[in-house]
Amino acid sequence: MKRLNLLGNTVSDLENLMLSFGEKRYQGRRLFKWLYQSLQHDFSRMTDLSQELREVLAERYTFAGLEPVNSARSVDGTEKFLFRLSDEAVIESVLIPDGEKRTACISSQAGCALACSFCSTGQMGFKRNLIPGEIIGQLLFLRERYGRGAFHNIVFMGMGEPLLNYDNMVKAIEIISSEIGLSVSARKITVSTVGIVPGIYQLADSGLKVNLAVSLHAATDEKRRKTMPIANKFGVRELAEAAGYFAGKRKKRVTFEYLLIGGYNDSRQDAIDLSRVIQGIPCKINVILYNPVTGLPYWRPIRDEVDYFTGILYPRAPAVTIRKSRGLDIAAACGQLAGKYIQN
Ligand code: SF4
Incomplete structure (x- = not known):
């Protein structure tokens, strides 16, 4: 008999499983705790479950995680x-060091349908949505390798658009943020979107206390459409309104990600347009220096170009940070390692 994988099941899924066996509901919480908190995947060692139940679980179920087929470590400590x-x-998943802390950047889809022209994942096309177990599996692997302190923050900024895999993302967040699960506060989780407007409203109204990052990358519809096909569907104005709604509803600042691409979106006018779009929205702007992707006609801006752009932006925006690209030597930008793997 093929055993079913319990990875990705929530507390209530496991409670219902226990009820279906004629067991008490609380046994489901115990099982959940063993699997996600204690990382004990051998049912026979779950000592607070009855011997009979342990045997039934071992006969019918498994808890199989993810194992990497390739990995790379950058000189700056970034691991992919x-x-x-x-x-x-x-x-792909990336573990990014930031001082004493580390951020796990995880994927929500295999490939991506949105085809942003600067993105390696976007060039691969869409394969499918990840199920909750595949989202969680990336984090459990890191926990198993590095222990409880493996990561402090989580960003849904790997392959895929998380708001297009909304239900599975939410189910994964439920397990991640559960005190008897991975026990990472939702406040430490950021959902990053290229601008799926209905998904932003849904997330704002969901009650989840996660953070929102919006990949703006250009401040006019005309310019966004050149690199982000999704901009044909949702305009900058409605995207800014949705971000403002999220900030108001969740009482949290939104982060606007701005991938600074040399010669494309780093002019004085680009900075002024950007400051106009975000007017009145509680937010910060995170300027990210572009990681060059082989075969794409974009380059990483030089220091003077970055200083010029941010110099115009600083007095006009509530907060501006510059994020250094990490792992340049290991192709750490979204989709780059998978792109290499598929080509080889
Ligand atoms: S940037 Fe994000 S949304 Fe755009 S193609 Fe890449 S993975 Fe998809």
């Missing part, structure tokens, strides 16, 4: 892992 899923789809 490539996972091959059961249907041969590949996804």
Whole structure:
């Protein structure tokens, strides 16, 4: 008999499983705690479950995580892992050091349908949505390798658009933020979108206390459409309104990500347009220096170009940070390692 994988099941899923066995509901919480908090995947060692129940679980179920097929470590400490899923789809996760802390950047989809022209994942096309177990599996792997302190923050900024895999993302967040699960506060989780406007409203109204990052990358519809096909569907104005709604509803600042691409979106006018778009929205702007992707006609801006752009932006924006690209030597930008893997 093929055993079913319990990875990705929530507390209530496991409670219902226990009820279906004629067991008490609380046994589901115990099982959940063993699997996600204690990282004990051998049912026979779950000592607070009855011997009979442990045997039934071992006979019918498994808890199989993800194992990387490739990995790379940058001189700056950034580590990237490539996972091959059961249907041969590949996804990536990146562990990014920031002082004493580390951020886990995880994928929500295998490939991506949105085809942003500067993005390696976007060039691969869309394979499929990840199920909750595949989202969680990326984090459990890191916990198993590095222990509880493996990461402090989580960003849904790897492969894929998380708001187009909304239900599975929410189910994964439920397990991640559960005190008897991975126990990472939702406040430490950031959902990053290229601008799926209905998803932003849904997230704002969901009650989840996660952060929102919006990848703006250009401040006019005309310019966004050149690199981000999604801009044909949702304009900058309605995107800014949705971000403002999220900030108001959640009482949290939104982060606008701005990938600074040399010679494309780093002019004085670009900075002024950007400051106009975000007017009145509680936010910060995170300027990210572009990681060059082989075969794409964009380059990383030089220091003077960055200073010029941010110098215009600083007095006009509530907060501006510059994020250094990490892992340049290991192709750490979204989709780059998978792109190499698929080409080889
Ligand atoms: S940037 Fe994000 S949304 Fe755009 S193609 Fe890449 S993964 Fe998809």
